[in-house]
Amino acid sequence: MKIQNLAYVGIETENLKAWRTFGTKVLGLMLSESNEDNLLKFRMDDRPYRIAVHKGNKDCLQYAGFELHDKEALEEAKNELKKKKIKFTLGNKKQAKLRExxxxxxxSDPIGTQIELFYGRxxxxxxxxxxxxxSSFVTGEMGIGHIVLPATDLKAxxxxxxxxxGFGETDFMQFDxxxxxxxxxxxxxxxHCNNPRHHTVGLFEAPHPNGLVHLMIEVPDIDEVGYALDRVNEYKIPLxxxxxxxxxxxxISFYMISPSGFAIEYGCGGWQVDWEEFTTTVSHLPSIWGHKFQAPD
Ligand SMILES: [Fe+2]
Incomplete structure (x- = not known):
């Protein structure tokens, strides 16, 4: 199966009000006009939404939507899953309408993350x-950005x-x-999947109470990252x-804590890799400079 990109994520939160301010004023996302009660749909580009935030009883990642090329690719994916005896359900019309x-x-992945495969956004x-x-977000065929999931059973x-x-190996890091x-x-x-973004999914061998270590979103240049840092300070968002x-x-990025407890990485200049020319690497250091992690208050 060939996944094109991470196209959308769904988040459950107890605090929709905090997400409204955080999403619009801090991250700079546009609220979709098709919002319903108890749901905020945030736009980053010409897709109806990239981040959906649902009112609920907890704060967690609820689902991640991965895009396939077309109907044929989705049919192939179904056949592959059947052959591999991986359980899946067909989304109904209401679900498809909601996801647009x-x-x-x-x-479901082995962590329990709800994975959605679709075509035709x-x-x-x-x-x-x-x-x-x-000014804009770096999305298009590369999707939202990346997610790092808490994969306690790393091997599985x-x-x-x-x-x-069908994800491809990009890099492995032992993180101390x-x-x-x-x-x-x-x-x-x-x-990585079938686009130049260096990684679309990260699997981190540690638990996380909110089911997501971080979500990365990318802006076109360092000034946009700097302006975002100013907004983070203005709205007193914990780094x-x-x-x-x-x-x-x-x-080049920084990490802030979202109202749902997981982090948002906000960055620019992510490597767009030519996979034909690439060989898998092992890194021993997460950062060249900076990225000093701060203990929560
Ligand atoms: Fe990241």
Whole structure:
């Protein structure tokens, strides 16, 4: 199966009000006109939404939607899953309408993340205008950005994403974090799909209470990252990490804590890889400079 990109994510939150401010004023996302009660649909481009935030009883990642090329690709994916005896359900009309896609199927990864595979996303022809004045986001055929999932059973998750969903190996990192008794080491797989983004999914060998370690969104240049940092300070959003440059995808970014507890990485300059010319790497250091992680208050 050939996944094109991460096209949308769904988040459940107890605090929709905080997300409204955070999404529009801090991240600079545009609210879709098709919002319903208890649901915020945030736009980043010409797609009807990229991040849907649903009112609920907890704060977590609810689903991740991956795009397939067309109906034929979705049919092939269904056949492959059947052959591999991976359970999935067919999304009904109501679900497809809500996601603004032609057809979707729903399955679960070994962490329990709801994975949706679909084709035929609608377009929103109303011009994208960021309420915070962000010029644009780096999306298009590369999708939203990337997600890093808490994959405590790293091996099982790695097998699922590579052998079932067809992700390709980009980089592996053994991540040493914390100090003293808090010190721990965890593996981190960086995986790509059928677009130049260095990684679309990361699998991090540690639990996370909100089902998502971080979601990365990308802006076109360093000034947009700087303006975002100013907004983070203005709205007193807790930082998880200072500005820094990653070794493997070369992204200059910082990390902030979203109202749902997981982090948002906000960056620019991510490496767009020519996969024909690429060989899988192992990194021993997450960042060239910066990215000083801060303990929560
Ligand atoms: Fe990241």
């Amino acid at each position: 896609v032609e057809e979707l199927i729903i399955l 609608s377009l929103d022809y109303q011009r994208f205008i960021s309420p915070a004045g962000v 998750n790695h097998l699922f994403y590579t052998k079932v969903l 974090m914390g100090e003293g008794d808090q010190q721990f080491s965890a593996g981190l797989h960086f995986l 998880q990490s200072s500005l820094g440059r990653h070794t493997n995808d070369r992204m």
